[in-house]
Amino acid sequence: MNLTRQLKGKTLDLVDRFLPVKPIVRSADEQCVLDRESRRMHLYFCRSCPSSIAVKRYCERLGLRVVEKDVERVNAYRNELLNGGGEPRVPCLRIDGNECNDWLYNPDTILKYLQQRFSSQ
Template sequence: MYHYRSCPFCAYTRSAMKHIDIEVEERDIARNPAYRAELIKGGGRAQVPCLRIESKGKVRWLYESQDIVNYLQRHAAQTADHNQTL
């Protein structure tokens, strides 16, 4: 997830990740200009938070904090369901 520490929307998504108990690599665009450049090149804008989702050879950039949290909740639930059936 591309973020920066003082962003309240980023703090919300980090808090939700902790609550959901899911780990996501965090890339601070304020501390590392290369991450900012990646975000702009891949997603088209320097807006944070942004979750880069790679699935089935395709990349999707999810920008809105609530959309990110919803996606992570669904992903965690699907993973839990899959693990229960194994």
């Protein structure tokens, strides 16, 4: 990892820790449905990865309560990511479905999916 990316990651981590995201205001019923749906999503991330932090903050902005799994801190999450998705890359969004799980690895794909799925609600 190059120095610029490391510095950007550390800076965004500090911003993420000290500047909270203001979520979209929804009615209690809408938020309840959204909470139920978002609990079926798992975000594998790393605090030193700028893309991971951007995806995490976007989820917070949408008011999603996804299950967050920091692969740097817990090796079991890293193994879960490798065994389930096939690649140890972050950010990764796992969407639990009825029959199978979808693993989204590209940050642009993740943001596009979240925007299409949850912005219009």
